[in-house]
Amino acid sequence: MHETLEDFALNNGLRDVSPALKLALGLCCMLLSVSSPAPVAPLLIACSLTLVVLFSAGIPAGFYLKLLTIPASFAAMSILVILFLTGGGEVLVSVSLPGLPLTVTTGGANLAVLLLARISGGMCALFFISLTTPATEIFSLMRRCGLPAAFIDLSMLIYRYIFVFISEAEMIYRSQVMRLGYGSLREAIRSFGMLAGALFLRTWESGERLMVAMDARCYDGRFGALDETPPVSAPALVAVALYLAALLGIACLTMQTTIF
Amino acid sequence: MTALLETRDVRYRYPHGPEALRGASIRIVQGSKTALVGPNGAGKSTLLLMLNGMIRPDSGEVLFEGRSLSYDARSLRELRRRVGFVFQNPDVQIIAPTVEQDVAFGPANLGLPPDGVKRAVQDALASVGLSGCEKRPPHHLSGGEKKRVAIAGILAMNPDLLVFDEPTSSLDPASSEEIMELLDELVDAGRTIVISTHDVELAYRWADTVVLMEQGMVLASGSPGDAFSDHALLRAARLKPPWVLDLYNELILRNVIERGIPPKSVLEFTDLIERNTRGHLPQDEPGRVYVCDADATGGDEIRALIGAGIVDHVGAMGSRAKEFANREVILLDFTYGVIDKCILKALIGESSLIITTGGMIDHVHRRIREYSLESGRMLAAIPLGGRREAQMSGEPIVW
Numbered sequence: 001m002h003e004t005l006e007d008f009a010l011n012n013g014l015r016d017v018s019p020a021l022k023l024a025l026g027l028c029c030m031l032l033s034v035s036s037p038a039p040v041a042p043l044l045i046a047c048s049l050t051l052v053v054l055f056s057a058g059i060p061a062g063f064y065l066k067l068l069t070i071p072a073s074f075a076a077m078s079i080l081v082i083l084f085l086t087g088g089g090e091v092l093v094s095v096s097l098p099g100l101p102l103t104v105t106t107g108g109a110n111l112a113v114l115l116l117a118r119i120s121g122g123m124c125a126l127f128f129i130s131l132t133t134p135a136t137e138i139f140s141l142m143r144r145c146g147l148p149a150a151f152i153d154l155s156m157l158i159y160r161y162i163f164v165f166i167s168e169a170e171m172i173y174r175s176q177v178m179r180l181g182y183g184s185l186r187e188a189i190r191s192f193g194m195l196a197g198a199l200f201l202r203t204w205e206s207g208e209r210l211m212v213a214m215d216a217r218c219y220d221g222r223f224g225a226l227d228e229t230p231p232v233s234a235p236a237l238v239a240v241a242l243y244l245a246a247l248l249g250i251a252c253l254t255m256q257t258t259i260f
Numbered sequence: 261m262t263a264l265l266e267t268r269d270v271r272y273r274y275p276h277g278p279e280a281l282r283g284a285s286i287r288i289v290q291g292s293k294t295a296l297v298g299p300n301g302a303g304k305s306t307l308l309l310m311l312n313g314m315i316r317p318d319s320g321e322v323l324f325e326g327r328s329l330s331y332d333a334r335s336l337r338e339l340r341r342r343v344g345f346v347f348q349n350p351d352v353q354i355i356a357p358t359v360e361q362d363v364a365f366g367p368a369n370l371g372l373p374p375d376g377v378k379r380a381v382q383d384a385l386a387s388v389g390l391s392g393c394e395k396r397p398p399h400h401l402s403g404g405e406k407k408r409v410a411i412a413g414i415l416a417m418n419p420d421l422l423v424f425d426e427p428t429s430s431l432d433p434a435s436s437e438e439i440m441e442l443l444d445e446l447v448d449a450g451r452t453i454v455i456s457t458h459d460v461e462l463a464y465r466w467a468d469t470v471v472l473m474e475q476g477m478v479l480a481s482g483s484p485g486d487a488f489s490d491h492a493l494l495r496a497a498r499l500k501p502p503w504v505l506d507l508y509n510e511l512i513l514r515n516v517i518e519r520g521i522p523p524k525s526v527l528e529f530t531d532l533i534e535r536n537t538r539g540h541l542p543q544d545e546p547g548r549v550y551v552c553d554a555d556a557t558g559g560d561e562i563r564a565l566i567g568a569g570i571v572d573h574v575g576a577m578g579s580r581a582k583e584f585a586n587r588e589v590i591l592l593d594f595t596y597g598v599i600d601k602c603i604l605k606a607l608i609g610e611s612s613l614i615i616t617t618g619g620m621i622d623h624v625h626r627r628i629r630e631y632s633l634e635s636g637r638m639l640a641a642i643p644l645g646g647r648r649e650a651q652m653s654g655e656p657i658v659w
Contacts, residue, residue, distance in 0.1 A: 006397065136357045136397075160357045163399035209352045212314060216345045216353075217413065218337050220369040223356065 009134040012057040018232040019137035025240050026129035033121030039114045041251035042121030049124040071123045083112040106260040153223045263287040270320035280306040282476035295463035296456040298473035299498040304456035312343040344414035348425040350406035360394035366417040384416035389579035404435030421452040437596035464502035472497050485522035527600040541637050547611040549602045551624050552644035554581040554617045559588030573612035581615045599627045
């Protein structure tokens with residue numbers, strides 16, 4: 001079985017902190033990150049939340065780093081483009097390929113750094129939420145915020161069936177590998193097509209079985225709403241408020257800061 | 261006796277498929293343990309799906325409490341509240357992302373108030389031995405645990421009759437035994453149970469009524485002893501006789517034992533052979549059977565008993581008792597069929613201790629009392645008390 005975010009969310013050092021508080025902290029950090037005009041505050045968010053995730057929540061550093069490489073790979077590609085294509089300011093580096101002069105200007109460099117900072121701040125905030133808060137607690141929060149019941153019930157069903165889907169896919173994949181699927185590139189493409197086809201059919205069947213199962217249990221449009229999440233503790237609330245206030249202050253003070 | 265649920269000559273053909281049921285009639289009596297036994301494709305599952313109105317027969321009728329089923333949404337809802345269905349694959353049935361939410365699904369849809377839902381969930385989880393697992397996601401549970409969650413989800417609706425399609429399929433032997441013991445507890449609590457299986461040993465041991473099915477028809481129904489003794493019938497149903505019954509019938513033919521009630525367990529069989537060969541059960545001083553409540557006893561106390569040689573064997577019944585033994589590092593000799601095993605040991609003069617919890621304590625006392633009355637050998641289950649009494653009397657903790 002794969003180690004999933006969910007495994008950590010269910011079992012980490014911050015499991016008993018109120019999910020509302022964790023969600024508020026994460027969302028505020030995300031907003032601050034994407035709206036900050038200078039890279040200082042987002043970088044600070046990235047560093048501090050990383051420390052919280054690694055030490056307070058106790059997530060293994062290896063797993064966390066591996067997780068960060070996913071957005072990092074996307075970020076690297078877009079930042080490279082921005083670095084070379086955005087103009088303005090002095091020329092820092094100039095590379096001339098035949099027929100394609102490439103220059104890096106201070107304007108481009110500053111924008112690239114800002115983008116990198118925003119991405120890392122935002123992603124760290126997102127991972128902070130997903131590594132410390134189980135999805136089920138987020139569902140109960142959504143219910144309390146008054147989102148439509150149909151929307152939440154549907155999300156819960158989808159969420160439950162993601163895991164059924166993963167295990168089905170794993171089973172089909174294994175039975176293909178056992179019979180020497182994915183041997184060559186051609187074979188791999190063919191095998192993957194079969195996997196997708198088989199999964200589609202099984203999903204369809206699962207959907208029908210789900211209807212039967214829900215009917216058998218007197219489905220009447222209601223999901224059990226047993227919302228018992230840990231309460232907000234005063235010290236945690238104060239700490240989060242102070243942290244966010246400090247970040248906001250730093251973001252305002254460093255609004256004009258650029259690196260190049 | 262009046263039947264709680266009855267099918268009369270039901271026929272059903274799947275769209276574009278062969279005829280799955282070709283005139284099947286069964287009667288399920290209140291408080292009974294019925295097993296539908298037959299090979300794959302005999303129509304067992306199809307028949308079960310009719311019992312709570314999931315499939316409507318092409319012809320024939322299904323009667324609940326003497327009234328023919330009507331298939332409008334309202335009647336079906338009421339029927340499904342009273343006839344719970346546990347699917348073969350628990351992954352099909354478990355639909356919510358946590359154990360608690362899944363068990364709450366039925367009661368919430370029945371319109372219970374939040375307090376009522378909560379109580380129903382707690383009671384249902386306690387009776388399947390999963391208290392404390394409320395927040396766990398289903399994909400982190402083992403197969404046996406998932407089965408228990410599925411059962412709890414049905415129990416929470418408080419049905420009169422529970423239908424299990426292949427209750428022990430894809431479970432390991434220990435989990436299977438535990439699920440069957442759970443089913444016995446449900447019957448003890450006044451519910452009626454119908455299962456389908458192709459495991460003749462299981463059906464013979466557990467059921468009080470067996471319905472043999474083959475090719476969409478009922479070949480025979482009756483007591484397990486009768487249904488499984490007709491070899492021609494079993495051959496027709498592509499089944500083999502349970503070996504305990506086979507052995508019993510062969511021993512009768514050789515005049516080793518006399519015909520009586522066919523034995524169902526090792527305990528009954530050994531008693532039968534002993535009575536027939538020696539004329540009586542062992543007459544030596546019997547061993548003792550101690551019973552202790554895992555919630556009220558400390559591990560030290562039990563280890564002291566074992567250390568002092570007062571207890572030769574230890575068994576645990578129920579998941580809470582097993583967790584307790586695991587935590588206290590007490591080696592268990594018996595984890596299922598515990599009471600029978602302890603009686604067997606008591607008859608040869610060895611003492612044993614049964615660790616269990618809640619209502620099962622009474623069940624142990626009752627079972628041993630029943631055995632004493634039936635067999636004429638006086639055995640007693642001795643409750644094990646707390647630490648204080650033991651120190652005051654200076655004696656092993658027995659009274």
